[in-house]
Amino acid sequence: MGPGRHARASPVRLRIVSEKNREGKRAARDRLAQEREQQKARDKRRRALIVVSAVVGVLGLAAIAGVIAANAGGDKKDTSGPVVPPAGASGxxxxxxxxxxxxxxxxxxxxxxxxxxxxxxxxxxxxxxxxxxxxxxxxxxxxxxxxxxxxxxxxxxxxxxxxxxxxxxxxxxxxxxxxxxxxxxxxxxxxxxxxxxxxxxxxxxxxxxxxxxxxxxxxxxxxxxxxxxxxxxxxxxxxxxxxxxxxxxxxxxxxxxxxxxxxxxxxxxxxxxx
The missing domain is CATH 3.40.30.10 (Glutaredoxin)
Known part of the structure; x- marks a missing residue:
């Protein structure tokens, strides 16, 4: 090849390079799609956990509130007044x-x-x-x-x-x-x-x-x-x-x-x- 002239790539080599580029892009797209699906799955699990935690928290609060409510309806007596023993009390x-x-x-x-x-x-x-x-x-x-x-x-x-x-x-x-x-x-x-x-x-x-x-x-x-x-x-x-x-x-x-x-x-x- 004479001076000042550039070597040209053969058509076969160009096709190979082009195919590799397409495969690389396809692989990148596939990885990206896979990562997106994995992220979606993680987000879904996280949302489910948040919902479950919220439900458990509400149920826990409800149980506590239920006990408090059940025990809040009594007739309160004054226990600070005079001490009056019942008849026949001893000791x-x-x-x-x-x-x-x-x-x-x-x-x-x-x-x-x-x-x-x-x-x-x-x-x-x-x-x-x-x-x-x-x-x-x-x-x-x-x-x-x-x-x-x-x-x-x-x-x-x-x-x-x-x-x-x-x-x-x-x-x-x-x-x-x-x-x-x-x-x-x-x-x-x-x-x-x-x-x-x-x-x-x-x-x-x-x-x-x-x-x-x-x-x-x-x-x-x-x-x-x-x-x-x-x-x-x-x-x-x-x-x-x-x-x-x-x-x-x-x-x-x-x-x-x-x-x-x-x-x-x-x-x-x-x-x-x-």
Missing amino acids: EDKLVIPVGKDSAKSTLTVWEDFRCPACASFEAQYSPTINELAEKGQLKVEYRLATIIDGNMGGTGSVNAGNAAACAQDAGKFTAYHDVLYKNQPEETDDAFGKDSRLLELAKEVEGLDSADFKKCVEDGTHASWVNKSNDAFRAGKFTGTPTVLLDGKNIFADQKNPLTPEQLKKQVEEAAE
């Missing part, structure tokens, strides 16, 4: 509701909250034996009230049911009304006992309790401050929860794997009474 500051004869050789102390599910389970299992031993004069029972579920879940059911039970004690009907409350205990998150109407309705199941005096005592919250003071004593005692059950001062549930059964309780009490 320090008269915070004990005694059942049974003072001459009984054995004493069972029971700390309970009327909204406490574990307390209802305890009563279902043990109350027939406890009532039998108390009626025989072999066991004295000291009922003491706590209101920890009101504190944990909100509402006034623990205080109001405790006040109503104290009103039943005034009428000489504590044991029967106490048992009716536990047999009709609502779900822990349901503050049904916060409503005077429900407590008065249940009183109709106890012969002779449905009276004007009982109604006034319940609605006025006559013993609400007393119930509150009893709960203060429960906290001061540093007990771990309800029910706390002591037989002659010994916690019969200290060993959760081997608690004292109703049969064992009966045997110990009957032996002590001999």
Whole structure:
């Protein structure tokens, strides 16, 4: 090739270069399309997660709001007024509701909250034996009230049911009304006992309790401050929860794997009474 002249690319070479360029552009377009599809998929997943998170958040708030709403309709009592113990109350500051004869050789102390599910389970299992031993004069029972579920879940059911039970004690009907409350205990998150109407309705199941005096005592919250003071004593005692059950001062549930059964309780009490 002479000087000053440029070499020309062959037609075959030009076709090859052109095809490579087209393939490169096509590959680039394919990659771009693929990346766009991947981005769309990521965006779709992200939007779905946002929606799910929002739904979960709303449901969570709804659940919380539901509990709050359920526990916001109770009849609130004044627990800052004078402390009025129920009739026959005993012990320090008269915070004990005694059942049974003072001459009984054995004493069972029971700390309970009327909204406490574990307390209802305890009563279902043990109350027939406890009532039998108390009626025989072999066991004295000291009922003491706590209101920890009101504190944990909100509402006034623990205080109001405790006040109503104290009103039943005034009428000489504590044991029967106490048992009716536990047999009709609502779900822990349901503050049904916060409503005077429900407590008065249940009183109709106890012969002779449905009276004007009982109604006034319940609605006025006559013993609400007393119930509150009893709960203060429960906290001061540093007990771990309800029910706390002591037989002659010994916690019969200290060993959760081997608690004292109703049969064992009966045997110990009957032996002590001999």
